[in-house]
Structures are given as C-alpha cells and as structure tokens.
Amino acid sequence: MPTDRIKVPELLSKVMDAKSAAAFIQDQMVVGASGFTKAGDSKAVLPALADRAKEESIKITLMTGASLGHDTDGKLASAGALKKRMPFQVDRVLRQKINEGEVLFIDQHLSEAAELLHNKNLPSVDIAVIEAAGIERDGSLIPTTSVGNSATFAALAKKLIIEINTAVPTSIFGIHDIYQAEDYPHRNVIPIVAAENKIGRRTIPCDPSKIVAIVFTDIKDSPADIAEPDEKTTAIAKHILNFFENEVKLGHLTERLLPIQAGIGKVANAVLSGFKHSNFYDLTMFSEVLQDSTFDLIDAGKLSVASASSITVSEACYKRIFENLQNYRDKIVLRPQNISNTPGLIRRLGIIAINTAIEVDIYGNVNSTHISGTNIMNGIGGSGDFARNAYLSIFVTQAASKNNSISHILPMVSHVDHTEHDVDIIVTDIGLADLRGLAPRERAQVIINNCVHPDYREQLQSYFDRAKERGGHTPHLLEEAFSWHLNLKNKGTMKLD
Amino acid sequence: MPTDRIKVPELLSKVMDAKSAAAFIQDQMVVGASGFTKAGDSKAVLPALADRAKEESIKITLMTGASLGHDTDGKLASAGALKKRMPFQVDRVLRQKINEGEVLFIDQHLSEAAELLHNKNLPSVDIAVIEAAGIERDGSLIPTTSVGNSATFAALAKKLIIEINTAVPTSIFGIHDIYQAEDYPHRNVIPIVAAENKIGRRTIPCDPSKIVAIVFTDIKDSPADIAEPDEKTTAIAKHILNFFENEVKLGHLTERLLPIQAGIGKVANAVLSGFKHSNFYDLTMFSEVLQDSTFDLIDAGKLSVASASSITVSEACYKRIFENLQNYRDKIVLRPQNISNTPGLIRRLGIIAINTAIEVDIYGNVNSTHISGTNIMNGIGGSGDFARNAYLSIFVTQAASKNNSISHILPMVSHVDHTEHDVDIIVTDIGLADLRGLAPRERAQVIINNCVHPDYREQLQSYFDRAKERGGHTPHLLEEAFSWHLNLKNKGTMKLD
Missing domain, CATH: 3.40.1080.10 (Glutaconate Coenzyme A-transferase)
Structure with a gap:
C-alpha cells in the first residue's frame, strides 16, 4: 500500500x-x-x-x-x-x-x-x-x-x-x-x-x-476502442479538410484554424488524422476529450496545445503518454467540464466544433440521441454546449447504413437535440452542405443535393417539393413527416416503395 | 434643420x-x-x-x-x-x-x-x-x-x-x-x-x-401595444410569483432574485407588474427590451437597474421617459445585442429568463416560432440565447385557446426551438410544472398534472400511457405524434373525439 x-x-x-x-x-x-x-x-x-x-x-x-x-x-x-x-x-x-x-x-x-x-x-x-x-x-x-x-x-x-x-x-x-x-x-x-x-x-x-x-x-481506465478509418469516415474527413482548405483560400481562416472540438469516435479520429499530412500547423484543441489522434498530432508537430476534461486513449497510447509525460506536460490541460464546455469560453475562443448526428433533417435539425424519437442511445453530452456557441458548428453522419435500409438524412428528425439555428455544416460520406446564410428552403435543397444517399435522393426531393406546394417558411407535411421511420419499423427499410 | x-x-x-x-x-x-x-x-x-x-x-x-x-x-x-x-x-x-x-x-x-x-x-x-x-x-x-x-x-x-x-x-x-x-x-x-x-x-x-x-x-418609434393583463396572463403571473416566493423560502434565492429577462408581451408585463405589490426589492433586469412595466417598477422603487438593447414603450411612457430622463439615466443601460444576449454573460450573471411558447410538448420541448411546424410567426429572437444559459429558464403559454379548440400542451411539438435540456419551468394559466431534476417520464406526468387544460388532460394522459407501454426513454407514438395538429387542420379542433 x-x-x-x-x-x-x-x-x-x-x-x-x-x-x-x-x-x-x-x-x-x-x-x-x-x-x-x-x-x-x-x-x-x-x-x-x-x-x-x-x-x-x-x-x-x-x-x-x-x-x-x-x-x-x-x-x-x-x-x-x-x-x-x-x-x-x-x-x-x-x-x-x-x-x-x-x-x-x-x-x-x-x-x-x-x-x-x-x-x-x-x-x-x-x-x-x-x-x-x-x-x-x-x-x-x-x-x-x-x-x-x-x-x-x-x-x-x-x-x-x-x-x-x-x-x-x-x-x-x-x-x-x-x-x-x-x-x-x-x-x-x-x-x-x-x-x-x-x-x-x-x-x-x-x-x-x-x-x-x-x-x-491499480486498475487502468477502460481503453478506448480504436477503429481504423473506413471508406465512409475517410470520405467524411476528406470533405471537412477540403472545406477548411477552401476557407483558408477565402481568407476566412488561417492555416492555424481556430481551436478544434471533436466528439468521440471514428470520424473525429479520421479528421484529426487527416491533419497530419496537411498544410495546417500550430493547431489547438479546446475540447472535451483527448483521444489517440490528439497525441499523434502532438507527436507530428502539428498540434501545439490541447485542452479538455479527460484523456481517453488506447492501451498503447496510455503507455506512451505516461512514459513520456515530459513531452506532453506543457501541451495538455485537463479542466472541470463546466470550464471545458462553458458556453462563454466556446464563443470567446471561436471553436470549430465537430460532432456526430444520428439523423439530420432537410432543414438541418439534428438528432444526436434518440432512435425513432423514443429510445436513447447515449445522450447529448457536450455537443449542445459546443454547437450552439461555436465559430463553426459541423455535424457528421453516414448518409445511409444497414445495407442502405436506413437513411440518416430524412424529412423530419424524430427528436431534436440541435435546432437548425445551431448547425452550420452537415457532412456525410456523400458530401458537404454549407448552410451558412441560407434560409430553410435553401438549406433543404443543398442538403438534398450534397448529402443524401443516392437511393433516397428522389424520395427526399419528392417530400420537399410536395411540402413546398403547400407553402410555409419551413415546409412540412405533418402526416408524412415520420413516414420513413414508420416504414422502417413496419417493413424494415426507409425506402418507401 | x-x-x-x-x-x-x-x-x-x-x-x-x-x-x-x-x-x-x-x-x-x-x-x-x-x-x-x-x-x-x-x-x-x-x-x-x-x-x-x-x-x-x-x-x-x-x-x-x-x-x-x-x-x-x-x-x-x-x-x-x-x-x-x-x-x-x-x-x-x-x-x-x-x-x-x-x-x-x-x-x-x-x-x-x-x-x-x-x-x-x-x-x-x-x-x-x-x-x-x-x-x-x-x-x-x-x-x-x-x-x-x-x-x-x-x-x-x-x-x-x-x-x-x-x-x-x-x-x-x-x-x-x-x-x-x-x-x-x-x-x-x-x-x-x-x-x-x-x-x-x-x-x-x-x-x-x-x-x-x-x-x-422627426418621427417617433411605433408605440408598443399595451394590453391590460387578462384573466389568463394574471393567472400565469401569479403562478410565477408564487414560485419565486417559494424559492426564497427554500433559501434558493433572495428577495433580490437574480437579474430578470422577460420577453415582449402581456405575460411579461403581468409578471413585472406583479412585483410592484410584492416583497421583492432591489430587482435588476438583464434583458433585450425595456417595456412600460420596467419603468413602472423603477418608479415604484422596486427595480434598481435595467440593461437591454432597446426601449419599446407606449406613447405615454415614451413621453414620461424623455421628460424625466434624469430619473432613469443611472438606472438603464442600452447595449449592442451581441452583448445584451451573449451566452457567456447570461450564464455569468445567472439570469431568470421568462419567454413565451407557441406550444409545449409533454417532455418540455418548446416551439416558439412555427404554426403546425410549417408557418413561421415571428422568429426565435433572443429566447434561445437566454433559455439555454439562464439560471432558470421559464416558458409560458396559455393552456388552450380559440374556444379551447387548440391545446398548447400536446404530445409532440411540431417544431423545436428549445429542447427539453433548456427548459426548467413550464407555466400555463392552469398551473406551473417545475421540471428541474426530472427525467422525461417524470416531466410528462408533472406537465399533464399541472399545466394542461382540463379538456385535454385525459387525451394527453392516454397518449402518454400508451406510449409508455411501448417503452423508451422518451416514449412516443410516431404515428400519432402530430394527430392533434392534423385533427385541427381537418376538423377545426385538437379534440380527438
């Protein structure tokens, strides 16, 4: 003892x-x-x-x-x-x-x-x-x-x-x-x-x-599941990096970007890994959690400082950190979560926030927590703290899953965690929708054009076109709004025919 | 000139x-x-x-x-x-x-x-x-x-x-x-x-x-519409004041309360008027807009300071302010709206936020903007800035309207502006639901018990009970979630039988 x-x-x-x-x-x-x-x-x-x-x-x-x-x-x-x-x-x-x-x-x-x-x-x-x-x-x-x-x-x-x-x-x-x-x-x-x-x-x-x-x-933390980037997460990461490069070209950002927040998971790891072989440098993170990719970027000389509330890494990375703490000591900070996630700091520092959606609707509302509006997965976590107050709020999701029986872009989300007011950019493996400065009807068309899986594009366009005929700032057909979820439940697919 | x-x-x-x-x-x-x-x-x-x-x-x-x-x-x-x-x-x-x-x-x-x-x-x-x-x-x-x-x-x-x-x-x-x-x-x-x-x-x-x-x-501002409190707004104001009094008794607040934000309209005016004959004193406002009731409270010696981004008052009040500016000069501040409404200040100061809902669902999600999910009324305004970051986030609405053909508390809101995460208290003319520390199923029962118009109580309880039977963290029946809105459209009432 x-x-x-x-x-x-x-x-x-x-x-x-x-x-x-x-x-x-x-x-x-x-x-x-x-x-x-x-x-x-x-x-x-x-x-x-x-x-x-x-x-x-x-x-x-x-x-x-x-x-x-x-x-x-x-x-x-x-x-x-x-x-x-x-x-x-x-x-x-x-x-x-x-x-x-x-x-x-x-x-x-x-x-x-x-x-x-x-x-x-x-x-x-x-x-x-x-x-x-x-x-x-x-x-x-x-x-x-x-x-x-x-x-x-x-x-x-x-x-x-x-x-x-x-x-x-x-x-x-x-x-x-x-x-x-x-x-x-x-x-x-x-x-x-x-x-x-x-x-x-x-x-x-x-x-x-x-x-x-x-x-x-003397029990170690549960190691993080480290999944190698797959085709979809790589595609999502590529869309995001291209977007950042373009923002730099337009003079909106420098190659230092602004402090990055990245949710847990494969996409965040893929995006951060993507920075390794990019022109971005002197990057910073102001996030909730430091993952393997954070330490990889520090080792690669790309990331200067990373602030969060925890370190959650693989067994190998855990060993690497504690055997080389002198390399990381002045580059990482762990804070209470009411500081790492506090709205005022997120707005003051100008965070680029990257979080994961379960489903996204045509107007850019995001469900991060509930399956079919009812069963919770994990919880909202810090995504709301960051998305609302970020300089840029990015949400990622795969366009479709389970053999394409589920579309993650659909007419209306079955539960709202992030309203359209808080969502700037939607990214799927299909593409990126830049929603800044767009009204709801414009947002819908850009999301349909850029993000939806091809199997669902026509079906979603049809919903939007028919809703627009009835009018409204945010056109919806309430009697059909959840028909995709109900079809999945009853017939095992969101495809309506 | x-x-x-x-x-x-x-x-x-x-x-x-x-x-x-x-x-x-x-x-x-x-x-x-x-x-x-x-x-x-x-x-x-x-x-x-x-x-x-x-x-x-x-x-x-x-x-x-x-x-x-x-x-x-x-x-x-x-x-x-x-x-x-x-x-x-x-x-x-x-x-x-x-x-x-x-x-x-x-x-x-x-x-x-x-x-x-x-x-x-x-x-x-x-x-x-x-x-x-x-x-x-x-x-x-x-x-x-x-x-x-x-x-x-x-x-x-x-x-x-x-x-x-x-x-x-x-x-x-x-x-x-x-x-x-x-x-x-x-x-x-x-x-x-x-x-x-x-x-x-x-x-x-x-x-x-x-x-x-x-x-x-030399054209004056459009005067504010000053509507006298009616039975419903008076009831809502009374529920809120009782709640504050109880918080003081519990030692959660003092009789100075914390800085108040109040949206525009009859309810806000009724609540603020209610303070005039209360034990509260040395009150402060940190809000968007200063209304007639603000100046009444200053005159009554109840309000010490009021910060906002504008003054919107009746013609009589406008005259009173400018003829007696020396009385108000050190008690009012007008700021840019990215300061009056900035999330960090709202959390730092610990605002008590009172905003108006168009409809509220059983889990406490709030629609402030859209009629039947499609047609916009005004816009979200500053309600999101305040509700998310407030010390207490209160939303008010009448329980029912248009000869009770519309219930403002219903199974699922047709548009979400404020998620259940951002809503602490719901108040209707029927009563007040204190949702702090409650999980969704608890929130639903308190809202049904305290806030729903009696004409709709059984109908809403039935929805909730049947949804619970199917299970879920946030039980819903997606095929029925908008049935009240659709019934209103098709039959002119949200009453289902």
Whole structure:
C-alpha cells in the first residue's frame, strides 16, 4: 500500500477495502462519482456497491462527469442499484434499463450538471466517490485522467470516498487546471483567453474532514476502442479538410484554424488524422476529450496545445503518454467540464466544433440521441454546449447504413437535440452542405443535393417539393413527416416503395 | 434643420432627402439597418426605398437588429424589395410573404447575427441605414432608443446612411454602452459582472468618410401595444410569483432574485407588474427590451437597474421617459445585442429568463416560432440565447385557446426551438410544472398534472400511457405524434373525439 500517496497523516486511518467504503453509500442517497468519457472513474467502490445491491435493496441517484468505464454502469443497472442517473452514459445494459423505464435518466448538457448543483436546482450530493492519484498535504486531490465534475462533488458532497489509483503515476500532477466560478450573484469572469491558459489550482480543493474512506486500486481506465478509418469516415474527413482548405483560400481562416472540438469516435479520429499530412500547423484543441489522434498530432508537430476534461486513449497510447509525460506536460490541460464546455469560453475562443448526428433533417435539425424519437442511445453530452456557441458548428453522419435500409438524412428528425439555428455544416460520406446564410428552403435543397444517399435522393426531393406546394417558411407535411421511420419499423427499410 | 446635431462640419454637405439617400441602395445589395423591437429603426430611408421598389425592380438582403416598426417590413415586402431578411421580424405582411416562399427569411439567435458578420459567415454589408440622435465630433453616432446591431453595421458596412431623428432629445447621450468583442483569434473577456456595468463607449464608433448621406426625421418609434393583463396572463403571473416566493423560502434565492429577462408581451408585463405589490426589492433586469412595466417598477422603487438593447414603450411612457430622463439615466443601460444576449454573460450573471411558447410538448420541448411546424410567426429572437444559459429558464403559454379548440400542451411539438435540456419551468394559466431534476417520464406526468387544460388532460394522459407501454426513454407514438395538429387542420379542433 503506497501510503506515501496520502500526505495527510490523519487520513491513513481511513484506508479500507472497497466493500467497507461502499457501505457508506445508503439507499436513496444522491451519489456523485468521478469519471468522464470512461476516464478517471471509480474502479473499486461503485463495482463493490453493485455487488452489494445484488444482495440488498439499494437504489441511488448517480451523477458523474460523463460516461463510466469497465461496465460499471451496466453492473449497477443490472443489480437494480440505479434509481436515477445523470448526465450521460454509454453503457449497453444501462441504456436498455433506461429505455424500459426502470432507470430514470436525465440527459444534460455536460457544462450544466455542476451549475445545477451549485444553484440548488438539483438535490444535494450526499456522498461522492472520486478517483485521485494522491492526496496533498492540504487535503486537496490530484486528479487522474479526467476532471469532469469532481471539483464540484468535492466541494458540495457531505462525505467523500477517495479511490487512489496507483496505476496513474503521480507525475500526472500539474496537467490539471482546477478553477470554479463563484456562486451567484457575485460571479466573476473566467479569465481564459486561449486554450493553453491555466487560471486555477493544480489540485482539487478538499476538506479532509469530509473524507470517510480511502481505497487503493491499480486498475487502468477502460481503453478506448480504436477503429481504423473506413471508406465512409475517410470520405467524411476528406470533405471537412477540403472545406477548411477552401476557407483558408477565402481568407476566412488561417492555416492555424481556430481551436478544434471533436466528439468521440471514428470520424473525429479520421479528421484529426487527416491533419497530419496537411498544410495546417500550430493547431489547438479546446475540447472535451483527448483521444489517440490528439497525441499523434502532438507527436507530428502539428498540434501545439490541447485542452479538455479527460484523456481517453488506447492501451498503447496510455503507455506512451505516461512514459513520456515530459513531452506532453506543457501541451495538455485537463479542466472541470463546466470550464471545458462553458458556453462563454466556446464563443470567446471561436471553436470549430465537430460532432456526430444520428439523423439530420432537410432543414438541418439534428438528432444526436434518440432512435425513432423514443429510445436513447447515449445522450447529448457536450455537443449542445459546443454547437450552439461555436465559430463553426459541423455535424457528421453516414448518409445511409444497414445495407442502405436506413437513411440518416430524412424529412423530419424524430427528436431534436440541435435546432437548425445551431448547425452550420452537415457532412456525410456523400458530401458537404454549407448552410451558412441560407434560409430553410435553401438549406433543404443543398442538403438534398450534397448529402443524401443516392437511393433516397428522389424520395427526399419528392417530400420537399410536395411540402413546398403547400407553402410555409419551413415546409412540412405533418402526416408524412415520420413516414420513413414508420416504414422502417413496419417493413424494415426507409425506402418507401 | 437642426444642423447642430452634426458636429463634423464636412458632413453637412451630405444632408439630403430620404429619396436621394435611398438611391444609394442598389439592387442585390446586402443592407444593414438599425432597429430592435421596433425601436430606433429607419423611418425615412427604408420607406423611401419601398416606394422606389414599387416603380423599379430592386431586391435586397436586409439585416436588422430585430423587428422594425411603422409597417416598414410590410411596405418593403409588398413592394417586392426583399430577397432575404434576417434575423427577426414581426410584420403581418412580411410573414405572409415568407410563408409563401417569396421572401427568404433566416431566423437567428439575436446574439449571433453580429458574430456571423464579424466571422465572415454571412456576406458582407454593402450599406447600412442607422438612426442616430446626432453625430459627434469624432464622427461617432449617438444611438437613439435601440442599439441592436448598429455598432457592427457601422464597423463593417462599406457605406453608411444616417437618419438623425430629432424626436429623440440629445439628452439620451450617455445611456448607451457600446462595446464590441475583438476579432478571433485574439478575443478578450467581456468584463461585465453586473447588469449596471458600463464597459464601453457612449457612442458608436464611425468613420465619417463612410457616410454618404444624412437624412433628418422627426418621427417617433411605433408605440408598443399595451394590453391590460387578462384573466389568463394574471393567472400565469401569479403562478410565477408564487414560485419565486417559494424559492426564497427554500433559501434558493433572495428577495433580490437574480437579474430578470422577460420577453415582449402581456405575460411579461403581468409578471413585472406583479412585483410592484410584492416583497421583492432591489430587482435588476438583464434583458433585450425595456417595456412600460420596467419603468413602472423603477418608479415604484422596486427595480434598481435595467440593461437591454432597446426601449419599446407606449406613447405615454415614451413621453414620461424623455421628460424625466434624469430619473432613469443611472438606472438603464442600452447595449449592442451581441452583448445584451451573449451566452457567456447570461450564464455569468445567472439570469431568470421568462419567454413565451407557441406550444409545449409533454417532455418540455418548446416551439416558439412555427404554426403546425410549417408557418413561421415571428422568429426565435433572443429566447434561445437566454433559455439555454439562464439560471432558470421559464416558458409560458396559455393552456388552450380559440374556444379551447387548440391545446398548447400536446404530445409532440411540431417544431423545436428549445429542447427539453433548456427548459426548467413550464407555466400555463392552469398551473406551473417545475421540471428541474426530472427525467422525461417524470416531466410528462408533472406537465399533464399541472399545466394542461382540463379538456385535454385525459387525451394527453392516454397518449402518454400508451406510449409508455411501448417503452423508451422518451416514449412516443410516431404515428400519432402530430394527430392533434392534423385533427385541427381537418376538423377545426385538437379534440380527438
């Protein structure tokens, strides 16, 4: 037990096993937990709670930063331990329980969860479980691979359980920038004017008298799934890079671009990889999560600084980072998610935001969360924080999938996460629609011309033409608006004939 | 001609009549014009342009702050002078032309129009028409009753036409705070931390060599329609005030509340009037528009400071303000709309936002703009800027209208302007639904219980119950989702039996 990671001697008596620590979590409690895009999450106490919930009836409200790794959400959901869950999740089992109505899920803008707690617009946190690399002399916590909402939980929770993860070297100290806005009505400016600015403390302030348990673990974060770019993601990435090159030619952007935010996944990785062999240089990121491609770009000398709330990478990249931390230390910053995602900073810095859509309609409204308007996939995450306030808001999706039985561009989205006001550019493997300065009827024609899979082009044009005949600023045929979704349900395809 | 309002002697030669000035506006030009909530708009040049367009084919893209007064939008639209219009309008004739597809309308968050111009995400402005109370020695412009996008137009337009309105006393000098953010990538913080902060200049910077024409007018702003509170708006206001009182009791707010934003209209006026005889005091506003009720509250000693982008009041109130400007001078501030509505300030100050919905669905999604998903009414205005970033986001609507043939709470909104993520409280004349901390299925039941008109309660409960049987995080029956709208169209009522 490397007790040198605990610099407050009185806290040594709080060290215990995960099961004993989990016993502090009681039925009906509101529990905060570290973890953001599967990084820096509880690896011992929440799984121990899931085990206990198999034997004993216990239901909690669980708030995290974002998604948890290691199937922890699934284990908790299977054991019936979750009454309510917020603000994000990506777990297959939990998703099913949510869609069955067994777990109540609150899908929140990632910048807002901490705000809602500080503003008392959510119930107060009874206890929080926070992963840390160590506890400093002043009781403050050295975060690990994510910050998420941990600073808020440490400040507001009545009791704290700390998981000290020895798989994370203490040399991680210093890559975090922990800053929290003041409470209303005396909130000051957040003085960040560039992605690399550090304005806060390096550790999370923490009153050691609130710590009721300390658990040691040595379990690494769940590794990111790294999928090689395929034909479609490569095509999407190429359309985006061509678009950027053209914006540079027009004098709208320089080859430094502006700070980039990229959602998780294959397309983001493909776009970032595309920069490696481009003329762009001195790039910056102001994003939620740093992925393998971020570190590849740093290594390639293309990316100067990357700010986010977490590091979620493959096993190989994880090893590379921690063995060469001196190479990355001055180039990366991890922040609380209410700073990484705060609307004011996104607008101030002029972010280029690239996020993924499940479906897009002819007017550019985006559904990022729900299958057929009803079943949730993951959640809105930070896409709304970025899309609304970005310098450029780009959404990507494949044009069609499942043997082309599903078109991802259709008459009306079955659920709206991002309204047409917040969407500048739509990109599919077929092409790119630049919607800036276009009215709805113009947007529709550009999307149909540039983005729709050829199998659906005529069908979509027909909907739009017939809707226009009836008139309207945003022509729709309400009786047909969801006919594609209904046809998929009834006949297994969105193709209407 | 009070030429003492022009302090730059060389500009005296630019004085001309409106028709001559309008001749600088050419076919296909992009034209900027002052005006926000009908205040501070062009009263001579744009109407002269409309007259000319009756004789001559001319089509322009017209950008304003927000709505124009004096039927100017209608005159321009009738004359066929508008090719494209943004970012907001409230005119009956223009609305019809938009819905017929004759005028292309871009409905924008009011904070964004200036951003899009600065970022070159919109075509550049050829010429702008700006109402002013006078021109200072340095060429800068004293704004009148609104600021809107005038500072952006003055900075970016190639040519300028100034309308000097002598109906506005020059004593208005000093109530404006003109500040513009730097261009990317070197944008700094906007250092406003309280509604009363003034951080900029008192006049709009302007290069006098760009001024090609000066026109004198003495026409007052279109007066605001002041409707007395009726039974429904009084009920809505009462629910909101009760809610605030309860938040104070719970210790979430003090009797100073937090800065208030209130959309235009009867409900906002009724809520603000309600404060007059309440225990609330030292209130502040950080809003878009100052209405009669604002000045009533100042006079009643309840409101300490009010910040907005315009003053839109009745004729009597207009007179009262300008005859007693010394009473209001240190209590009101008019700002550019990209400052009054900027997301970062709204979150920093912790605004309580009260906006109007056309319809609301059981999950709390709000349609503020479209009738039956197709025909636009006015536009999103600043509601999105405020709702997304507010400390509390409140939406109000009557429960039912037109002899109860229309329910404003229904299964699925036919157009989404504000997603459930951005809506905390729904209020109708029936009651208030507090949606904070609730998952979609909980939100639906609270809305059905508290807000729906009794004529529709059973029908809505039936939809929700049957949707729940099929499951889902956000249960919907896509084949029935718009049945209420379709029934209204086919049978003249949303009542299904």
